[in-house]
Amino acid sequence: MHQARTTCPYCGVGCGVQAEIDDDRIIGVAGDTEHPANFGRLCVKGAALHETLGDHGRLTRPRIDGVEVGWDTALETVAERLHATRRDHGNHAVAAYLSGQLLTEDYYVANKLFKGFLGTPHLDTNSRLCMASAVAAYKRAFGADAVPCNYEDLEEAELVVLVGSNLAWNHPVLYQRIKAAKQVNPLMRVVVIDPRVTDSCEIADLYLGLAPGSDARLFNGLLAWMDDRDKLDRVYLDRHTQGMEEALAAAREDDTSLEAIAADCDVDVERLETFFHWFASRLHVVTLYSQGINQSSSGTDKCNAIINCHLAEGKIGLPGAGPFSITGQPNAMGGREVGGLANQLAAHMDYHTPGAIERVSRFWATETLEPDLPDGPGHKAVELFEAIERGEVQALWIMATNPVVSLPDANRVREALARCPLVIVSECMADTDLLPYADIVLPASGWSEKDGTVTNSERRISRQRGLLPPPGEARHDWWIITQVAREMGFGEAFAYEHPSEIFDEHARLSGFDNQSGSFRLFDVSGLAGLDRAAYDALEPIQWPVTAAAPRGTARLFVDGCFATPNGKAQLIAIRPRQPRQALSDVRPLRLNTGRVRDQWHTMTRTARSPRLMNHRGEPFIELHPDDARSYGMSDRQLARLSGAGGDYIGRVRLSKGQRRGEVFVPMHWTGQFSGAARMGSLLAAYRDPISGQPESKHGAVSLKPLENGWDATLIVANDLKGDAKWCDNARYWARIPLADSQRWQLAGGDATATNDRDWLAWLEVYLPVAPSLWCEDPASGRLRAAGVVDGRLRWWLMVGPPGELPGLAWLDERFREAARGERLDEARHRRLLAGCDDGGADSGPVVCSCHQVGQRCIREAIRGGDGSVEALGARLACGTRCGSCIPELKSLIEEERAHASAEPKPEVTVA
Known part of the structure; x- marks a missing residue:
């Protein structure tokens, strides 16, 4: 048994993970106490990483047109079909769609192959769906895709503003850091700006429940309010920025009175004024923003409206200050570093950057290719699939993402892929919505197997180490891309044998010709030349990493010098726009x-x-x-x-x-x-x-309302999952994996006739094992039944509302026993239809995932006198590990208090 350090594959926080490995299995994980992103904290998802592993459900062999083949055949076929597409339709008929799940090394070789050697600009990533507006805003304001802050700033701030970010659920470790910082510094203030009251409001000193889409109006109003009260830092503005007057003029095109701003944002005037006053009166302010800002038809403007307010008062480049875009994926930033967006080349160089195309071509030695690098940007994500629909793109390679689910107008995306002549998919899992559209399926490695680097939200590069071998014939993405490149005749440029060699080339490119005349802020040339041992031992470090900053750079723009041609930041004139998807009588x-x-x-x-x-x-x-x-x-x-x-x-x-x-x-x-x-x-x-x-x-x-006449819960043994005929006539179904079985929620039938189904006949048709136990009430339409073979439970059914379900842990344990070959004893056989032991009770919906504590148990404990989070933790252990459930625990405490206070009090007679 031994331990190894790696990085979590979920959100952009980039937490360090300590994995415990025994006999080629990860048997447990914990937070890495030495990693500066989390210092030992993990959210519930990170703490359950070892539970997501295993060979079951994994892709383990390549497939061509539905037939399993060996790697030699798969690689030859990919190369031949890509070559044929380019020959018949041109280089621009080939495209790739990547993912923030890829490691930087995977991204680098994919970008190099498609843009550098296949000559197509059409390589984009699902980061377009979450981070593109934040990137564009940073580039407009600072001249570079550069997050100026770090996580320590969250602890050093006087004011933290959460905008469009449910940090408590989406980035729980950062939320816990802010919560802990508030306990240390009671003067710290937190403002939550969000249309929904979320769990993040637990630490809020002020909540603004603004109307969706009104963010730019809010921050434009803040900019004008600060100017009206002479709060702007004119010295900083004059020395380090430009565009202030234009930005103010645009902000003043709307009524800038507090009453008008509050009305447009649908917030209380006094709360609005409090927020404006807090922001303007504190120097150390961090504004954390995420998808609630970015995912908009005017998302870039919203981000710039926030950045404008920080520049206007010089709240940037200081400890505890800055506009901080918090990333959704583990390596969205690493993908952008190597050119993973369609409007980028590589190493933060864009097509429009003077000399960039020639510089990259010279570094990659593609000058002799015909044609050389593309001369302009390619299709961005949504545009890419529209181009496939039009027939302009004939071949698409998708890696580690699922666009038929995540893209808007998803049914149209499915239709486009169904018509695309060549769809190649690199994927870990055997069952995804995308695989039916794939002509070629390539089995890829996943977390715990992949070996490379990722970059988190604070520009920190960390090692995600390969701890286990990939199952079957699954291979690393960088290896697959490299082998295809070799099959296509580009072997000399793709002679990598280890990810350290790819990282070294990436680091060298970041510093290539990166002098004052063509200054690029992104530069990790200080990490070039690492051998395999040094690469494997690489400690987390924030870019830029150069000869002048060999230990990295914690905070950007400290000197007020930006990555623009004149070194000044640009304030942008913002004119707020409403969402494009307008409400109507049909869709209100x-x-x-x-x-x-x-x-x-x-x-x-x-x-x-x-x-x-x-x-x-x-x-x-x-x-x-x-x-x-x-x-x-x-x-x-x-x-x-x-x-x-x-x-x-x-x-x-x-x-x-x-x-x-x-x-x-x-x-x-x-x-x-x-x-x-x-x-x-x-x-x-x-x-x-x-x-x-x-x-x-x-x-x-x-x-x-969904018109249905019946609800049913069917629980089946895991080996029956693939024969889910019971969904065929259901108007609604949902599959919920349990530990040792599969739960299916079903609904259907005619709402006007609830008893029109012969359930016993239905069971004979749709389940492979006949019912051996059943109890039916035709008058109410209720039924419970079970299928048992040789004393082993195979399925269990309840027809009735899911609210009548018993706790399912008892039933799931019976499926576990059956999988081990154990037979039901007489007492448990007798209790099968009840679904629990005599006197057993359902604990209710799970609130604390770490300790599996249900809502009903928590409510009973509160009514029994445990009226605080600490008391509940002492009795039930809920809220004592990752802390993600604490806001929900507090809500339950408040609900029970309100319920108790609303109950009529007994009359007291005084003699």
């Missing part, structure tokens, strides 16, 4: 989308840990109770949303933190986990004209 509800606490992206990794599925097991639609009443809906009822490109079915969740007239849905569910819960199908493909980022936060939808 504003749609917001986002993540949930225990899931990440499309669930290919997190769903492999059953405990991460317990917090929010089904797709849902969150809306305000008043809206639910007006639509005639109740909590946990099934409902249908209809949007620009299709429908979404989920279970209603009532929340007073949701603004009226608006709904929230999660982004995670795919066709592998539900029949109609792909968020992307609700969205039109509008995008920011500068960044190309889609408007994923501002859909327009209608809402209706």
Whole structure:
């Protein structure tokens, strides 16, 4: 048994992980106490990483046209078909769509092959969906895609502003750092600006529940308010910036009175003035912003409106100060460093940068190719799939992402891929929504196997180390790309044998001709020349890393010198625009989308840990109770949303933190986990004209109850998962992996006739094992049944509302026993239909995923006198590990207090 250090593969925080390895298995993980991103903290997803591993469900052999082949055949076929596409349709008919899941070394060789040697600019990444607007804004303001801050600034700030970021759920470790900093410094203030009241509000001193899309108006108003009160730092502005007068003039095109700004943003005037005063009166201010800002048809302008306010008062380059875009993916920044966006070349060089094309061509030695590097940018993500639809792109290689789920107008993306003559997919998992559209499938390595580097939100490069061998014939992405390049005749330029060699070339390119005449802020040339041992031992370090800064650079723009031609930052004139997806009589509800606490992206990794599925097991639609009443809906009822490109079915969740007239849905569910819960199908493909980022936060939808006559819960043994015929006639289904079985929530039938199904006959048709136990109540339409073979449980069914379910841990344990070959004893056989031991109780929906503590247990403990988070932790252990559930625990405490105070008090007679 031994331990190894690596980096978490989830969000852009970039936490260090300490893995415990025994006999080629990772048996446990913990936070790396020495890693400066997290100092030992991990969120619940990171703490469950070892639970997501294993060879089951993995791709292990290449496939060509549905037939498994060896690697030699696969590589030859990829090379031949790409060559044929270029010969028949030209270089620009070839494209690639990459992912922030790739390591920097994977990204580098992919970008070099496609742009440098295949001569196509059409290489983009799913980072376009989350970070492109933040990137474009930084480049407009600072001259470079450069986050100026670091995580220590969150602890040194006097004021932290969270805008469009549910940090408590999406970046929990950073949230915990801010929370701890507030405890150390009671004078620190936190402002949360978000249309929804989220768990991040637990640490908020001020909440602004602004109208969706009004962020630019808010920060334009702040800029004008500071000017009116002589709060601007004129010395800093004169020495280090330009464009202030134009920015102010644009801000003043709208009424700048507090009342007008508050009305446009739909916030309270006094709260608005408090925020303006706090921002203007403190020098050390960090504004953290994420997808709520970026995912807009005017996202770049919103980011620049925030940056303008920081530049106006010189709140940048200082400890505890700066506009801080927080990244969604583990290596979105690393991908941009090597040119992973369609408008980039490599090493932060753009096509329009003077001399950049010639410089990269000279470094890669592509001058003799015909044609050489592309002379202009390629198609950005949404445009790329539109080009496929038009037939302009004939071959697409997709790596480590799932665009048929994550892109807007997702059904149209599916149709485009179905018509594309050549689709190559590099993927870890055997079941994704994308694989049916692939002509060639290449099995790739995943986390714990991949070996390379990633860059987190604070520009910190860390090693993600390969700890285990890939299963079967799965290979690293950099190796696959390199081998294809060799098959296509580019072997000399792709002679890599180890990722350290790729990193070395990347580092050398970052410093190549990087003198004052062609200054590029991104430069890691100080890391060039590392041998394999030094590369493997590389400690986390923030770029730039140069001869002048060999230990990295913690904070940028300290001297007020920016990466623009004249060294000055640019304030941008911002004119706020409304979302493109307008509301109408047909679609009257504003749609917001986002993540949930225990899931990440499309669930290919997190769903492999059953405990991460317990917090929010089904797709849902969150809306305000008043809206639910007006639509005639109740909590946990099934409902249908209809949007620009299709429908979404989920279970209603009532929340007073949701603004009226608006709904929230999660982004995670795919066709592998539900029949109609792909968020992307609700969205039109509008995008920011500068960044190309889609408007994923501002859909327009209608809402209706799902007309169904029955609900059912079916739990089956894991080996029956692939024979899911029971979904065929269901109007709604969702699959929820348990530890040792698969839970299926089903709904269907005619709402006017609840007893029109012969369930015993249905069981005979749809399940491979006949029922051996059943109990039916025809009058109510209720039924419970189970299939047992040789004393081993194979399936269990309850027809009735899911609220009547027993706790499923007991049943799941019976499936575990069956998988081990153990037979049910008489007592447990007798209790099967009840689904629990005599006297057993359901603990309710899981609140604390770390310790699997349910809501019902927590409420009972509160009613029993445990009226604080600390008391609940002492009794139930909830909230004592990662802390992600603490805001929900506090909400439950408040609900129980409110309930207790509302109960009538007994009359007291005084003699």
